[in-house]
Amino acid sequence: MYLIYQPEGSEEPTRFKYNPRKLMSAEREMLERKTGKDFTDFTSSVLSGNSLARRALLYMFLKRQHPTIKWDDVDFAWDELKLEYSKQELVTMREAISENTSGDERTATLANLDAEIETAIDEEDEGEGKASLPIAG
Numbered sequence: 001m002y003l004i005y006q007p008e009g010s011e012e013p014t015r016f017k018y019n020p021r022k023l024m025s026a027e028r029e030m031l032e033r034k035t036g037k038d039f040t041d042f043t044s045s046v047l048s049g050n051s052l053a054r055r056a057l058l059y060m061f062l063k064r065q066h067p068t069i070k071w072d073d074v075d076f077a078w079d080e081l082k083l084e085y086s087k088q089e090l091v092t093m094r095e096a097i098s099e100n101t102s103g104d105e106r107t108a109t110l111a112n113l114d115a116e117i118e119t120a121i122d123e124e125d126e127g128e129g130k131a132s133l134p135i136a137g
Contacts, residue, residue: 002084002121003057007076015121016061018046018083023060031056034071046083054081087120 006013020043023031028039034056035042045053058081059074085093094113097106 001086001089003054003061004082004084005058005061005076005080007080018057027060031060034059051078054083085116085120086123087117088123090117090120 001018003016003018004013005016020039031042031053032039035045035050035053037045037053042053042056046057055074055076058076059069059071062069062074090113094110094117097109097113101109
């Protein structure tokens with residue numbers, strides 16, 4: 001999964017590879033302190049669109065690049081930040097939905113996933129390994 005940040009006026013977005021299982025303990029603890037959520041709840045909140053969780057995640061990634069950045073410096077319009085699944089993650093989801101659902105809902109969901117897969121970032125091109133879904137558990 002990728003956190004995509006493109007502040008207004010920037011030519012190109014910044015992509016951050018987000019894999020909750022690969023975050024260091026100090027980063028996980030900071031995310032818990034900033035959001036008041038345990039890490040498993042935090043990862044779910046990021047996926048469900050919780051603004052504070054996404055701000056904390058962006059702060060963590062920006063702090064890696066700019067160690068002196070402050071929490072109050074991280075502010076974004078909602079359309080400047082988004083999450084995108086990788087092609088491999090979408091394929092994994094498609095396989096699960098294909099095996100576990102049926103009917104019209106299945107057909108529509110698979111069609112939507114197929115469209116997303118076409119344009120998704122390929123982790124193999126990024127030098128990443130096997131995909132897993134981005135929930136720490």
